[in-house]
Amino acid sequence: MADVDLLSLLPEELETLARRLGADGYRGRQLATWLFKKGVYDFEAMSNLPKDFRARLAEEAFVGVPDVERVVPSRDGSQKFVLRLADGARIHAVLMPDRDRLTLCLSVQVGCGFACAFCFTGTMGLIRNLTAGEIVGQPAAVRQTLPPETRITHLVFMGMGEPLANYEAVVKALRLLTHPGAFGYSPRRITVSTVGLVSGMQKLAKESLKVNLAVSLHATTDAVRERLMPVNKSWPLEDLLAACRRFPLPVRRRMTFEYVLLDDVNDSPEDAIRLTRLLKGVRAKVNLIPFNAWEGSGFRRPPLQRILAFQAILQEHGITATVRWSKGEDIGAACGQLKESSSKERVLA
Numbered sequence: 144m145a146d147v148d149l150l151s152l153l154p155e156e157l158e159t160l161a162r163r164l165g166a167d168g169y170r171g172r173q174l175a176t177w178l179f180k181k182g183v184y185d186f187e188a189m190s191n192l193p194k195d196f197r198a199r200l201a202e203e204a205f206v207g208v209p210d211v212e213r214v215v216p217s218r219d220g221s222q223k224f225v226l227r228l229a230d231g232a233r234i235h236a237v238l239m240p241d242r243d244r245l246t247l248c249l250s251v252q253v254g255c256g257f258a259c260a261f262c263f264t265g266t267m268g269l270i271r272n273l274t275a276g277e278i279v280g281q282p283a284a285v286r287q288t289l290p291p292e293t294r295i296t297h298l299v300f301m302g303m304g305e306p307l308a309n310y311e312a313v314v315k316a317l318r319l320l321t322h323p324g325a326f327g328y329s330p331r332r333i334t335v336s337t338v339g340l341v342s343g344m345q346k347l348a349k350e351s352l353k354v355n356l357a358v359s360l361h362a363t364t365d366a367v368r369e370r371l372m373p374v375n376k377s378w379p380l381e382d383l384l385a386a387c388r389r390f391p392l393p394v395r396r397r398m399t400f401e402y403v404l405l406d407d408v409n410d411s412p413e414d415a416i417r418l419t420r421l422l423k424g425v426r427a428k429v430n431l432i433p434f435n436a437w438e439g440s441g442f443r444r445p446p447l448q449r450i451l452a453f454q455a456i457l458q459e460h461g462i463t464a465t466v467r468w469s470k471g472e473d474i475g476a477a478c479g480q481l482k483e484s485s486s487k488e489r490v491l492a
């Protein structure tokens with residue numbers, strides 16, 4: 144039975160596989176070109192590979208590109224892809240056009256076990272981790288639906304799940320995405336987000352991957368953060384910010400801090416001032432995300448004036464702060480809204 148997912152193998156690992164299957168090593172590099180550069184996943188179409196090698200591949204390996212089950216377009220131009228994995232589990236990837244950028248937001252787990260209070264995905268609990276092949280399978284699946292000249296320019300690990308809680312698979316996926324012989328993305332175009340798993344951040348710091356890091360902060364006191372993000376009990380603000388200060392950032396790069404604005408919870412001027420103090424000594428930029436309401440969340444989006452006042456305080460203190468009006472709100476694809484309903488598409492307006 145075919146049991147090796149070729150999408151989870153680096154070009155040099157494909158060379159090793161080729162030799163194990165009785166072919167020359169360079170056949171593995173040719174295979175990598177078909178898979179990663181040309182997006183061809185049918186062995187029969189890989190015309191420069193010998194017939195017997197293709198037959199051996201079909202026996203031993205498969206290409207785990209998820210099925211695109213549904214594409215749900217949003218009024219703002221973004222598209223939510225509902226992807227079906229080999230075991231029937233469903234995940235979401237969200238494609239977001241923005242001027243000359245085309246960003247794909249990827250999932251790393253089916254569900255999520257971190258239970259952030261404002262996050263719809265968190266209500267699912269963790270079902271399982273994705274494999275590296277299933278992570279890179281998302282851009283592979285989505286690009287099949289795009290015109291040949293259209294390229295996904297940026298990748299963000301901000302969909303379902305916590306990347307650093309699926310550490311090995313995420314790091315392997317990052318190596319596949321940045322390897323010149325595989326997907327070949329510049330690490331500058333990839334952002335990994337985290338709820339603030341300090342142990343994972345310390346490990347990631349040693350990988351020399353040079354991808355961008357986005358830390359979900361969402362509060363300026365431990366009391367509020369604990370209420371919003373149970374992970375704060377293990378890694379309180381002081382430890383988290385110390386880890387951020389130690390994280391080796393490439394020259395001229397900044398760490399992003401995500402801050403979801405919740406009405407009357409974390410959106411006061413005092414919060415904004417505290418945030419400026421917390422970020423002292425970190426090369427930081429802040430993404431303010433006005434909350435995307437979902438039924439039963441118990442939170443509201445602050446009024447516009449309060450959002451802009453919060454932003455203004457950060458800017459007065461020299462911190463770059465942008466307000467991210469989430470994409471895909473009308474299709475349940477915005478930040479913290481990704482969840483698959485088993486019965487019918489859940490639409491959050």
Ligand code: SF4
Nearest residue numbers: 255257258259262265
């Ligand atoms: S915000 Fe991220 S880490 Fe928190 S529950 Fe949602 S998906 Fe999980």
